[in-house]
Amino acid sequence: MAQASIFPVRKRRLSIGAFIPPVSRIAMASALVFLAQEISRCLKPRVCQRRNATVMMRRIKVLSVLFEVVRDSGQPMPPSAMLCFNELYITLQRTKVLLQECNDGSKVWLLMQAESMAYQFHELTQEIVTALDVFPLKLLDISEDVREQLELLHRQAKRSKVSVDPLEDELRKDVISVLDEFERKVTPDSAKLQKIFEHLEIRNGKDCRNEVRLLEEEIGNQCNNPTGIDGPVSLLNSLISLIRYCKCVLFGVTDMESDTDKNKTTGSNPKPENGEDGYAIPDDFRCPISLDLMRDPVIVSTGQTYDRFSITRWIDEGHSTCPKSGQGLLHNNLIPNYALRNLIQHWCESHGVPFDKPEKSNRNASLESVATTRAALEATKLTAAFLVEKLCSGTAEVKKQVAYELRLLAKCGMDNRACIAEAGAVPLLIPLLSSEDAKTQENAVTALLNLSIYPNNKKVILEATESIDSIINVLKAGRSIEAKENAAATIFSLSAVNDHKKIIGEKPDAIPALVELLRTGTPRGKRDAVSALFNLAIFKDNALRVVEAGAVPFLVKLLGDDEQERTGLSDDALAVLAVLGGQRHGLIAISQASAIPILVGLLRSASPKGKENSIAVLLALCKNGGSLVINSVLRLPSLVPSLYALLTSGTPRAKRKATSFFKMLQRWEYSRLPIDDSFTTYSAHSRIAITATAPLR
Secondary structure, three states, X not given: OOOOOOOOOOOOOOOHHHHOOOOOHHHHHXXXXXXXXHHHHOOOOOOOOHHHHHHHHHHHHHHHHHHHHHHHOOOOOOHHHHHHHHXXXXXXXXXXXXXXXXXXXXXXXXXXOHHHHHHHHHHHHHHHHHHHHHOOHHHOOOOHHHHHHHHHHHHHHHHOOOOOOHHHHHHHHHHHHHHHHHHOOOOOOHHHHHHHHHHHOOOOHHHHHHHHHHHHHHHHHHOOOOOOOHHHHHHHHHHHHHHHHHHHHHHOOOOOOHHHHHHOOOOOOOOOOOOHHHOOOOHHHEOOOOOOEOOOEEEOOOOOEEEHHHHHHHHHOOOOEOOOOOOEOOOOOOEEOHHHHHHHHHHHHHHOOOOXXXXXXXXXXXHHHHOOOHHHHHHHHHHHHHHHHHHHHOXXXXXXXXXXXXXXXXXXXXXXXXXXXXXXXXXXXXXXXXXXXXXXXXXXXXXXXXHHOOHHHHHHXXXXXXXXXXXXXXXXXXXXXXXXXXXXXXXXXXOOOHHHXXXXXXXXXXXXXXXXXXXXXXXXXXXXHHHHXXXXXXXXXXXXXXXXXXXXXXXXXXXXXXXXXXHOHHHHHHHHHHHHOOOHHHHHHHHHOOOHHHHHHHHHHOOHHHHHHHHHHHHHHHHHXXXXXXXXXXXXXXXXXXXXXHHHHOXXXXXHHHHHHHHHHHHHHHHOOOOOHHHHHOOHHHHHHOOOOOOOO
């Protein structure tokens, strides 16, 4: 790491109104007085830039006297004075923002930017000097005392130089030396770390978590800089790894905070409940690989959507399958998902979350490629080794806290997941799945879920002794609904590997437990169950097991729920039904569930992918069900208009299915295909539920 590397501190954006000074003399003077009062109320930085901030606030206090005199006097103001006040107005706005930055930003990042911050304070001081150089004091009727104060301020500010606190500079060098030690695989001295953290007033695990959050926000802010982001982001990631290491080594793992419940990782993939700027990011807006908010969503040949950079890296690493579905990729073409991107952009604008447009995607790819430094990687390895050692020898309470720490660490980044598994955490987490303590069980299964996102870890987890049986036991009889849901999500993640589908499906309780969660779970739990059932059902033998476990009626029930349509769960259920519809037993179960009217209705209201699956299931039902099923389909008046709509505006696959449907109907018209007795024998329930009528002509 280049020790002399100092990157410019990110400046907060000012609103456009901040650069539009008031027009009249009274309004201008009043605005300046108000700004000066706001600055005086700003908290003095407790850690970094305290001296520079104090001097600047004192200078503005002197200026406020001038502003008050002008505001309260009735004398006219010369044009030259108004011009100076305009410049001072903008300078004070920037000063206020800089002072807020010193209080609100990451302490360790401010420390690393000590010199750059000092230059900013000096720059603002020189702007005040420039304004006072030309300010027409002699043309204003002000007292001698005020005049002398302003002249003294002018002289002192003119002589000022860039001031870097020697202690801050020393501590900054200490941080750089610690990062260099990480790069050399040397364990840093705890006393040195303690000294740094004491000065920064980082006193416990909660403070560390806040620092990590602020550093992650700073990474997002750096993404908005047009050039030169690689260096700052690399340093920021190294600092995040340093903070996480110190959080464990300096403050231990026995103080799991009470907000665990607020940071649950549940859903189809591991993810934080709260996303950027504290808002809950919708599931569909997250990339299934990186779990981050997608900025440039693209569709692969299987119909799944990923962020462009994540799926490109996946393909470049030699993978030829879809990470989420496990299906082979027919080609490597990536189709931009403009509709989803517009939805994400609208959500970001509504919640004040920065959104990088697609034309910046190449720069973002460069950002992610430099995000992990050797210092960050080695710090993560040391953190993982420390936690695994505690997991080996700690008490039950300590193990619960360690599982929580591993859960959080594995939530962020593929390198973290790889380091944790390499340190040997997986075999030690498995026994915790049987814990009688609900939090221990939940933390352990969620840690495994997060770890399983890294492709190489899937095999490690599956091969661990009793791992699958233990995960299924949590799914079946977990001590909290969150544990059950995350167990289902873990099965979904592990079953993305083709060889694992057979192994998991052969476990007698796996599929029935997923169906039970599909029946009784929360919307998120149902989605986890549907996703896992989809992965498993791709394996032919598992499809029969899914049908025999009674999943079809619950899947059909999800299709007719407007709320499920809005959340995308209806599309997921349709995807499972499309897979099950590839077998006779699946078609019989779908027919018995009276799904035909719902499927026909979805041809008009579902998403493009949902329409695809709806027509696929209907076509399979009609081909195998004979005249009885065809009659029941044709008696629905919306069928033909929906089919024509698919022919004109459907996806390529939907168009092919609609064309096949029309051809089948034409053949049936002339030949009156015989009813398949073996199919309709098993469809007695459907025959009772549907009244056969003559086909529409």
